[in-house]
Amino acid sequence: MATSPSALETATGSTGQGAIAADEAGPLDWQEIRGSLRGDGEAFARLVRRYQQTMAAYLWRFSRDRGQCEELVHDVFVEAYLGLRNFRGEAPLLHWLRKIATRVGYRYWRRRARQRAEASARIQEWDRAARAEADVLDAAEAAAALHAVLERMSARDRLVLTLMYLEGCSVAEIAELSGWSATMVKVQAHRARARLKKLLTAAEETAMSQP
């Protein structure tokens, strides 16, 4: 990266000395972080290569369109770079990246909220999955069915259900990723499950009333 150290320091603040604890960030990550803050583009490139596939797997829950998923992953790393001086090293870098990714993904869902289909419309992927035997479906088909259902829900409901069931996160983990309190996560999960049940019941009734 042909970026002068002064321009980089302007964008990312100080060199970060004292802001990152080496024993928390992991020695390799810590080296790349310090290098990135000094203006070493290759150091940040190593971080991107190290974590981009993990971010892709996470953001695949937010969009099953390859191009859009790439866009989201890209946004995560750009935001991470611009906020790198704020990384305190109290938790592993991956946890910090997942928080950014959650924010990026949630923002994406909120932007798409207007395009949500009517809740009572037939959800064909769900119809097929609901009728198939469990061992017939592979992971991708199962995920596609769930995605078809979840994209009919609000961004807030979708986030808590995705993190709770698709990512297997605990209430505490969801609270950390979303920035919500644990109480809010529990309340949100309860409401989201109720709305999900209503949505699936309506979809089932629609399916039964149509040939």
Add this chain to the structure above:
Amino acid sequence: MNELERFVELAIKAHGEPAPAIDVTARVLRDIRQAVGGEGINPPLLIFSGLSLLAASIVAVLAIQSWEVLADPLSGLFDSLTMVMQ
């Protein structure tokens, strides 16, 4: 099995779904380079700063000129009295 239970069952199955392989490294570095290296002189801000400096200079010149011709504010009063007494 109700719908929610089916949902949970499918979610467990979906845990193992692989994501497509992607590589955003080059694009990220390019966009960061533009975001960080692209900050330079802002022409509108420069023009506004120049105009402000010009206005301040004019005020300063007028203020200095006024200071140079500034007389004792009470001198006019005493001049009139002196004339009368004479």
